[in-house]
Amino acid sequence: MDKLIKISDLFWEGISLSRVSNKNIVRFYLVFVIMAFLFEVFLMVLWLGTSIWSYSFGYRPSFEFYIAFGVLIIMMIITVHCIWSIFSSKNN
Numbered sequence: 493m494d495k496l497i498k499i500s501d502l503f504w505e506g507i508s509l510s511r512v513s514n515k516n517i518v519r520f521y522l523v524f525v526i527m528a529f530l531f532e533v534f535l536m537v538l539w540l541g542t543s544i545w546s547y548s549f550g551y552r553p554s555f556e557f558y559i560a561f562g563v564l565i566i567m568m569i570i571t572v573h574c575i576w577s578i579f580s581s582k583n584n
Contacts, residue, residue: 509578529572
């Protein structure tokens with residue numbers, strides 16, 4: 493169990509760039525993460541539009557359609573938390 497905790501801590505340090513001090517790397521990574529967030533917002537709008545459109549025609553989506561929504565929400569939570577941690581570590 494300790495190895496799993498250590499791996500998850502290393503993974504989070506890599507995502508949030510907590511040990512990187514070069515400003516150029518942080519800027520480009522922050523732009524990348526913000527673009528990923530915008531793409532996830534686009535996917536959310538696309539999912540909502542598709543669900544409204546399919547229900548208006550009386551079509552009920554499959555179970556995978558709802559699983560994709562859950563995965564999208566989890567991805568957005570991770571992305572927002574990553575952006576938040578980069579900005580909070582940048583201010584310190």
